Amino acid sequence: MEPRLVGPGPYRATRLWNEIIELFRAGMPLRKHRCRFKSYERCFKASEAVDCLHELLGSNQNFGPEVTRDQTVKLLKKFLKNHVIEDIKGRWGKEDFQDDGHLYRFPPSSPLKSYPKKPSCGKEVIKFPDWTEPKAGASQEHIPVKSVTMNSEMWYKRHSIAIGEVPACKLVFRRELTQTNIEEIWKSMTLSRLQKVLGLDSLDEVLDAKLVNSKHIVQNAYNVNKQGIVTLEDKSKELPHWILSAMKCLANWPSCSDLKQPTYAGFERDVFKTIVDYFDQMKEPLLTFHFFDVFVSVLGLLQKHSKAVEALQISCLLLPPENRKRLQLLVRMMARISVNKDLPPLSESVRTRTLMVQAFSRCILCSKDEIDLDELLAAKLVSFLMDNYQEILSVPSALKSSIEDHVVHLQRVQIKYAGADTDATFPPPSFCKQMSTDEFEYQRASGSQEPLAALLEEIVKNKEISVKDKKKKLKQFQKSYPEVYRIRFPTPEVEAMLFPEKTKQKPPILLWALKKPFQPFHRTRSFRM
Numbered sequence: 207m208e209p210r211l212v213g214p215g216p217y218r219a220t221r222l223w224n225e226i227i228e229l230f231r232a233g234m235p236l237r238k239h240r241c242r243f244k245s246y247e248r249c250f251k252a253s254e255a256v257d258c259l260h261e262l263l264g265s266n267q268n269f270g271p272e273v274t275r276d277q278t279v280k281l282l283k284k285f286l287k288n289h290v291i292e293d294i295k296g297r298w299g300k301e302d303f304q305d306d307g308h309l310y311r312f313p314p315s316s317p318l319k320s321y322p323k324k325p326s327c328g329k330e331v332i333k334f335p336d337w338t339e340p341k342a343g344a345s346q347e348h349i350p351v352k353s354v355t356m357n358s359e360m361w362y363k364r365h366s367i368a369i370g371e372v373p374a375c376k377l378v379f380r381r382e383l384t385q386t387n388i389e390e391i392w393k394s395m396t397l398s399r400l401q402k403v404l405g406l407d408s409l410d411e412v413l414d415a416k417l418v419n420s421k422h423i424v425q426n427a428y429n430v431n432k433q434g435i436v437t438l439e440d441k442s443k444e445l446p447h448w449i450l451s452a453m454k455c456l457a458n459w460p461s462c463s464d465l466k467q468p469t470y471a472g473f474e475r476d477v478f479k480t481i482v483d484y485f486d487q488m489k490e491p492l493l494t495f496h497f498f499d500v501f502v503s504v505l506g507l508l509q510k511h512s513k514a515v516e517a518l519q520i521s522c523l524l525l526p527p528e529n530r531k532r533l534q535l536l537v538r539m540m541a542r543i544s545v546n547k548d549l550p551p552l553s554e555s556v557r558t559r560t561l562m563v564q565a566f567s568r569c570i571l572c573s574k575d576e577i578d579l580d581e582l583l584a585a586k587l588v589s590f591l592m593d594n595y596q597e598i599l600s601v602p603s604a605l606k607s608s609i610e611d612h613v614v615h616l617q618r619v620q621i622k623y624a625g626a627d628t629d630a631t632f633p634p635p636s637f638c639k640q641m642s643t644d645e646f647e648y649q650r651a652s653g654s655q656e657p658l659a660a661l662l663e664e665i666v667k668n669k670e671i672s673v674k675d676k677k678k679k680l681k682q683f684q685k686s687y688p689e690v691y692r693i694r695f696p697t698p699e700v701e702a703m704l705f706p707e708k709t710k711q712k713p714p715i716l717l718w719a720l721k722k723p724f725q726p727f728h729r730t731r732s733f734r735m
Contacts, residue, residue, distance in 0.1 A: 209266045214404045214503035214517075216411030219579050222268055224318045226281075226579075227290055229266070231312055234258050239309050246294045249311040255282055255291070256305050267509065269582055272589055274560060277581055279305050289313060383617055389420035391616075395609050396423055400520045403513055404503055412499040418524055425527045427601050434600050436531040443528040445535065449484050452477050457539040459549045478552050478565075485536065485569040492533045495574035497524060502583055508590060515594055519602040530599075533570065537588075537595045540566060544592060563588050658690045666694075666704060673705060 209229055212221050234255060236248040250258075260278040264271045283301035285291050292298040294309045303310075397418065401409050409415065429437045438444055445453075455462040455477055493501055500521050507514040522530060543549060544559040553561050567584035570591075591598060665679050684691040695701040 209262075209268070211267050211509060212506055214406065214412075214506035216499070216503075218499070218502045218506060219573075219583060220319050222579055222583075225268075226263070226266075227285075227318060229262055230259055230285075230290075233262055234312075236311075241294065241309055246309055246311070249294055249309045252282075252304060252306050252308045252310060255310060263582070268505075269586060270589075272560070272563070272585065273582060274564070275305070276564075277585065279303065280581060281579075286310075289317060383613065388613060389424050391613060392423045392427070392609055393418060393420035395612065396520060396523060396605065399605055400500075400517065403517045403520065404507070406503075409500075412503050414496065417496045419526070422526050423523050426523050426525070426530050427606055429527065430601065435534050436527045438527055438531060440528075445532060446484075449481065450535075452481050453535060453539045456481070456549065457542045459543075459546055474550055475552055481539075482565050485566060488569055491568070491570055491572050492525070492529045492536070493571045494525065494529065497521065498571065498573045500524075501571055501587060505583060505586055508586070514590065515597050516602060518591070518594075518598045519600070520605065522599060523601070534595075534599045536566060536570070537591050537599065540588075541592045541595055559592075562592065655690055655693075658687055659694065662687075662690060662694055677705070 209225070212218055212225060234250060235258070236250060239246050239249050239251065256275060256278050259282060260273065260275050263269045263273040263278060263281075282291070283303040286293075286298055286303045287301050289298045290312075291310045292313050294311055298313075393415075397409060397413075397415060404412075406412070425439070426436055429439070431437055456474065459474065501518075504514060504517045504521060507517055522533070525533070540562040543552075544562055549558070552558055556564070563585050567581065567588045571584040571587055572580050662680075662683055665676065665683065668676065671679070680691075695704075
């Protein structure tokens with residue numbers, strides 16, 4: 207069975223758990239072992255299970271090579287507790303698995319976890335500011351869609367460009383957006399972008415939108431200092447000064463600005479232990495219990511670096527400002543300690559980077575309900591955070607710009623033309639209803655051709671315009687709406703009746719016209735008497 211990448215989506219932790227069980231059962235070598243003068247078929251030693259599972263997790267792209275042997279042992283303890291494995295006497299249910307020579311076997315069928323049915327959070331539709339909001343108390347659930355009758359004058363104004371005139375227009379000033387409006391716009395567009403980056407049809411299965419505080423998003427986006435760290439309005443939620451001093455000491459080692467130079471060996475380890483103890487006593491992780499599924503889903507995008515960074519950028523914007531600030535300071539310290547060659551080793555047996563991940567993973571990400579892969583998932587996320595913390599913990603500029611542009615657009619002065627739909631008052635429909643093709647064709651004909659026919663008839667009967675102008679308007683109307691024109695004037699004879707030719711009276715015959723044409727004068731001989 208080949209391992210596959212488990213992408214983002216609901217119940218990702220459960221899907222990973224089931225896949226690891228299937229891979230472990232398929233890949234673990236089983237053979238005959240002897241214990242206390244007795245042979246056992248198709249079983250394995252505990253140390254062999256650790257070797258196999260550790261190699262399996264390290265080569266699996268969902269976890270990676272940073273999985274430690276100690277983490278593998280902890281996972282096998284959970285396997286024993288959940289009856290994925292059992293000892294050779296059939297005992298299970300306790301986490302007494304050790305990396306030794308005890309014998310274990312697989313039960314006839316290792317139980318795969320079913321996907322839990324979460325209570326529906328309901329799709330929270332984020333309302334954008336409505337400039338024609340109904341009065342408070344008015345129900346909009348059963349508002350009938352009132353058809354607006356467009357008379358010939360309104361249609362004439364609407365289509366006046368087609369018949370050679372420029373319509374009148376007016377400026378409409380929209381009302382000013384309130385701070386609440388802007389916060390709701392930030393929330394709506396932020397969640398919409400997160401859903402798109404994760405590639406999900408809906409966020410309902412990984413996030414309850416009602417638990418997202420729009421004020422937190424705006425504060426995280428704008429209340430930042432020059433280093434990009436969140437500034438808190440409530441100073442009582444700041445980290446204690448002594449913890450900040452300890453974190454700065456290790457992050458800037460050996461240049462400790464707040465503390466004096468150490469005077470005894472192991473000083474840096476005592477400072478590190480103080481920081482670890484402080485974050486371990488927190489009741490909730492920095493990424494909060496509510497957003498656990500969101501961050502686990504983001505782990506499915508780690509193969510696509512840019513998408514994973516953007517998804518984490520947006521997800522971290524949802525955090526309470528005090529959590530975001532603590533996360534920024536903690537991860538920055540972890541990253542600096544990991545690459546600081548001047549800092550003495552903080553552990554004799556574990557590399558500094560691995561120690562950072564093991565010490566702080568649980569205070570950054572864990573589930574409220576015990577999840578079997580909590581530690582592995584948290585370690586994967588924290589490692590990625592340390593490598594990309596400057597990008598991830600900054601405000602996503604593209605999202606911020608798009609939201610600000612949208613807010614400006616909503617506040618911009620709008621131009622409305624006379625006779626347009628915006629001049630008529632349409633009650634907001636609460637839903638759309640599908641119609642048949644015949645009904646659609648009937649409404650299309652009755653809704654457009656009849657007003658146009660009325661407009662044509664008005665042009666025909668208008669006696670205030672000259673014949674020349676009337677012919678010009680009819681010609682333009684015929685060019686724009688030939689079908690409506692053809693119904694009114696089916697034949698050229700009907701069209702000709704509109705402009706009857708006047709009978710021209712012939713001028714009276716003049717007497718001189720009957721005379722012979724003018725003859726040139728000829729000189730005749732005169733007769734003299």
